Amino acid sequence: MTKERVGFVGLGLMGRGMARNILKKGWPLAVLAHRSRTAVEALVAEGATEVSSARALAESCDVIVLCVTGSPEVAAVVDGPEGLASAGKPLVIIDCSTSDPAQTMALASRLTERGITLIDAPLSRTPKDAEAGTLDVMVGGAPEIVARVRPIIDCFAGRVVETGPTGTGHTIKLLNNFLAMGYATLYSEALALGAKAGLSPQVFDQVIRGGRMDCGFYQTFFKYVLERDRNAHQFAIRNALKDMTYLAGFAAASEFANPLGAAVRNSFAGAVGAGKAEDYVPMLSDFIAEANGVSLVPKD
Structure with a gap:
């Protein structure tokens, strides 16, 4: 089976370990620098591909994992002038940030009209667990979409709890x-x-x-x-x-x-x-x- 192409934004304390586990477990991975280049360069050395913008990431991937700070950062990556949505193609976005549930649901509704599905999958535990692939993940989204991306989430999760519709995870x-x-x-x-x-x-x-x-x-x-x-x-x-x-x-x-x-x-x-x-x-x-x-x- 051909694996979906995965993009990752937010290679901070948690994200770098998560992305490394996705890559180690055989998924084609593209990464976008957000704040620091250190993790990007390490992942590229391990086989990831770097892209220059969120739009380019969307154009080259099927599923995007976001691990940024909160709702404003998510909106900037998704809705900005060169954001993920500007690529104009179907995507699944997995938002692993800790965001405002109301803003998450509003963004998900807007994106649906553009053929993009947003699910929320915030995290618990520590950066060490991210490196070990043993995070707790709370996933809100339609069951069929969660089932589709569950193998990607399982790369960095030790425990996954499906919480209900999009917004319930946050x-x-x-x-x-x-x-x-x-x-x-x-x-x-x-x-x-x-x-x-x-x-x-x-x-x-x-x-x-x-x-x-x-x-x-x-x-x-x-x-x-x-x-x-x-x-x-x-x-x-x-x-x-x-x-x-x-x-x-x-x-x-x-x-x-x-x-x-x-x-x-x-x-x-x-x-x-x-x-x-x-x-x-x-x-x-x-x-x-x-x-x-x-x-x-x-x-x-």
């Missing part, structure tokens, strides 16, 4: 990130309050680790807190704020009171306002601690 992803960023905020405030009372992060960890409140997110968060490993959880605070802002919009559109979401968002907004946008999420703990006049770093 909805459940926002709820997933609400839980994760909620944990980050809780951990940060609990650590700072503990430090005020003279309790170290090490003592905190001895109580939590291995108990009912332990989880994978806790472990990567505390790998930074305890070991100061900046790369333990590579998800930027600016992206956390972006996702919680999408959640606020989703709640407002649903006429749903979301006070906890507002509190979580404000924690990240405060960090971004203080110049911490490019820090990773576990570093929120330092921001909260410093704002309360304590430090989580052991004294020499």
Whole structure:
């Protein structure tokens, strides 16, 4: 069976591992530089083809995987003057970003009129899982389209959950990130309050680790807190704020009171306002601690 030609945009922390797995598992792959050339050059050396524009990518491919930041970036790649849609040919676009569900559904509706099908397939887990091909993927789309592209998604996924129509993948992803960023905020405030009372992060960890409140997110968060490993959880605070802002919009559109979401968002907004946008999420703990006049770093 001839494999469909796959294009990839967004070769960042997650995307480069995903694209490499698609290529390693035998799919013809074309790539477009988005922010950095490092991953593009590595993939070309491994057998991928580079193209110069989103339009050229669409012209040479059947299925396009997007792994960019959010809705504005997706719209720019798809609807821009030299965007994917400008090629004027049928395509399936797999949007692996974390986007606003309302914007995803509106874009999908517009693209249908042009013979392009958009499905949402946001991700969970870490860049290490992207490299290993063991990401969790939440897929929203028509069953027949999901079945068509499932072999491509399986290249980088360890677990796939089909969530329903297009837009439901991005909805459940926002709820997933609400839980994760909620944990980050809780951990940060609990650590700072503990430090005020003279309790170290090490003592905190001895109580939590291995108990009912332990989880994978806790472990990567505390790998930074305890070991100061900046790369333990590579998800930027600016992206956390972006996702919680999408959640606020989703709640407002649903006429749903979301006070906890507002509190979580404000924690990240405060960090971004203080110049911490490019820090990773576990570093929120330092921001909260410093704002309360304590430090989580052991004294020499």
